[in-house]
Amino acid sequence: MSNNTASWGSRVGLILAMAGNAVGLGNFLRFPVQAVENGGGAFIIPYLICFLVMGIPLLFIEWSIGRYGGKFGNHSTPYILDTMAKGRVWKYIGVFGIFTNVAVICYYVYIESWTMSYVLHSVIGTFTGMSQAETAEFFNSYVSLTESTLGIPFEAVVFYIICLILNTYILSSGLKGIEKVAKIGMPMLIIFGAILAVKAFTLGDANASPEFPNANAWDGLNFLWTPQYESLLDSKVWLAAAGQVFFTLSVGMGTIHCYAAYVRSKDDIALNSVSAGFMNEFVEVVLGGAIVIPIAAGYLGLDWVINNAGFGMAFQTMPYLFQQWGQVLGAVGGVLWFGLLFFAGITSSLAMGTPWVGFMKDEFNWSQKKSAISFGVLVAIFGLPTVFFFTQGVFDEYDYWAGTISLVIFALLETIVFAWIFGINKGWNELMEGADIKITPIYKYIILIVTPLLLIWVFASNIPDIYDKITHKNIANKAYFSNEFYAEAFPNDNSENPVVAVVDSVSTD
Ligand code: PHE
Numbered sequence: 001m002s003n004n005t006a007s008w009g010s011r012v013g014l015i016l017a018m019a020g021n022a023v024g025l026g027n028f029l030r031f032p033v034q035a036v037e038n039g040g041g042a043f044i045i046p047y048l049i050c051f052l053v054m055g056i057p058l059l060f061i062e063w064s065i066g067r068y069g070g071k072f073g074n075h076s077t078p079y080i081l082d083t084m085a086k087g088r089v090w091k092y093i094g095v096f097g098i099f100t101n102v103a104v105i106c107y108y109v110y111i112e113s114w115t116m117s118y119v120l121h122s123v124i125g126t127f128t129g130m131s132q133a134e135t136a137e138f139f140n141s142y143v144s145l146t147e148s149t150l151g152i153p154f155e156a157v158v159f160y161i162i163c164l165i166l167n168t169y170i171l172s173s174g175l176k177g178i179e180k181v182a183k184i185g186m187p188m189l190i191i192f193g194a195i196l197a198v199k200a201f202t203l204g205d206a207n208a209s210p211e212f213p214n215a216n217a218w219d220g221l222n223f224l225w226t227p228q229y230e231s232l233l234d235s236k237v238w239l240a241a242a243g244q245v246f247f248t249l250s251v252g253m254g255t256i257h258c259y260a261a262y263v264r265s266k267d268d269i270a271l272n273s274v275s276a277g278f279m280n281e282f283v284e285v286v287l288g289g290a291i292v293i294p295i296a297a298g299y300l301g302l303d304w305v306i307n308n309a310g311f312g313m314a315f316q317t318m319p320y321l322f323q324q325w326g327q328v329l330g331a332v333g334g335v336l337w338f339g340l341l342f343f344a345g346i347t348s349s350l351a352m353g354t355p356w357v358g359f360m361k362d363e364f365n366w367s368q369k370k371s372a373i374s375f376g377v378l379v380a381i382f383g384l385p386t387v388f389f390f391t392q393g394v395f396d397e398y399d400y401w402a403g404t405i406s407l408v409i410f411a412l413l414e415t416i417v418f419a420w421i422f423g424i425n426k427g428w429n430e431l432m433e434g435a436d437i438k439i440t441p442i443y444k445y446i447i448l449i450v451t452p453l454l455l456i457w458v459f460a461s462n463i464p465d466i467y468d469k470i471t472h473k474n475i476a477n478k479a480y481f482s483n484e485f486y487a488e489a490f491p492n493d494n495s496e497n498p499v500v501a502v503v504d505s506v507s508t509d
């Protein structure tokens with residue numbers, strides 16, 4: 001336990017930092033892909049229901065546990081969970097949470113570093129005059145580390161390291177630094193996103209190219225926002241919706257606890273948690289749904305979007321489409337888009353770094369700076385393999401185990417601790433202490449019964465996939481860096497990509 005009494009500088013700072021934690025690459029890269037792959041309007045209803053009965057309750061649980069642990073001077077999940085329940089096992093569960101953060105950040109920072117380098121490439125006009133295929137090929141060679149347009153060898157590695165150093169540096173300045181980045185980054189992100197969304201809405205079908213005469217941006221929006229009720233019976237859609245709610249709200253990793261541990265003991269958490277959660281949803285469904293899909297549908301048509309929805313769209317297609325706005329506006333579009341992604345990414349990766357830093361401080365009494373440096377070194381060791389072996393699917397492995405499965409397990413355990421061991425009445429009082437809003441007590445029963453049952457169901461439904469993964473029968477997963485992405489990114493390279501090779505061999509059954 002450290003005798004650190006730091007706390008957030010202001011309420012605005014706290015909300016923006018927590019919203020920055022939640023609002024991330026998931027809102028702009030993962031959400032649109034999940035929505036398209038699960039039928040557009042068919043996805044939205046399960047998604048919103050999961051948000052209300054699983055997302056919001058988990059936010060309540062995590063903020064309450066975090067602030068409670070902070071009262072005892074604990075700022076890392078192992079120590080925080082230790083204050084909730086007797087028995088060493090909870091401490092180990094907290095350690096498990098920390099490693100989930102480290103594993104996710106390893107690949108997350110990699111994407112963050114792409115956005116950084118793509119801002120630069122947009123400014124210097126790398127994409128000017130490139131065809132669609134050339135733009136896509138640029139990304140492929142970038143991540144295969146084969147080509148370097150800037151004349152920097154291993155450009156992707158260099159940007160990864162710059163990005164990691166930047167994260168480490170900000171973390172070493174503690175809460176103040178994080179708060180400052182959130183106060184700058186979040187408003188910028190919203191402004192950039194709003195400009196792009198307005199541009200998307202005004203595209204209409206005026207820009208349809210002769211190749212795609214029926215392309216219309218509104219088709220993309222209608223596809224997302226026309227509810228389809230049949231999907232309510234499709235468990236695959238529910239699972240995808242639950243997974244997206246998890247990832248986007250940053251729950252199930254112990255990250256929120258560590259931020260909440262710095263909330264003063266008498267300060268509100270009820271209204272703050274709801275505000276940060278809703279801010280994330282606004283950025284996700286409104287902004288996240290209003291950029292990639294309508295812009296791509298506006299130029300290439302909805303059919304193209306449905307057939308090509310994938311993570312690659314953001315990096316392989318968007319820079320090409322921006323070029324249709326002319327050289328200068330195209331560069332502006334690229335800076336807005338990749339700049340927005342960069343702000344979304346960094347405010348989230350800082351959050352994921354906090355549990356490790358807090359643990360070093362709690363466990364070894366290390367200084368902020370020393371703890372932050374140990375974080376940078378750790379991520380370099382475990383993260384660089386995702387960079388070097390990206391094309392071999394290491395990235396996907398991290399995302400599946402850490403970004404998809406671990407979250408559910410951790411969330412189930414913390415719900416049990418909060419509702420059943422600490423006790424729902426005590427837990428509810430903790431949430432209500434200093435609360436600036438009244439929350440319907442229905443949530444008490446949701447937390448006690450609905451949320452854990454839903455989590456058990458989500459976990460149980462993943463067991464067949466986990467089994468297949470372990471026995472290597474089927475690599476396809478619900479992660480956002482899906483294998484279709486590899487097929488799309490490396491169409492001629494299947495022999496050298498074991499992931500694609502395996503997927504091809506099982507895709508017939
Ligand atoms: N919520 C973030 C996103 O949407 C990802 C994240 C997960 C951040 C867990 C912190 C902790 O991209």
Ligand code: NA
Nearest residue numbers: 022023024248
């Ligand atoms: Na998010």
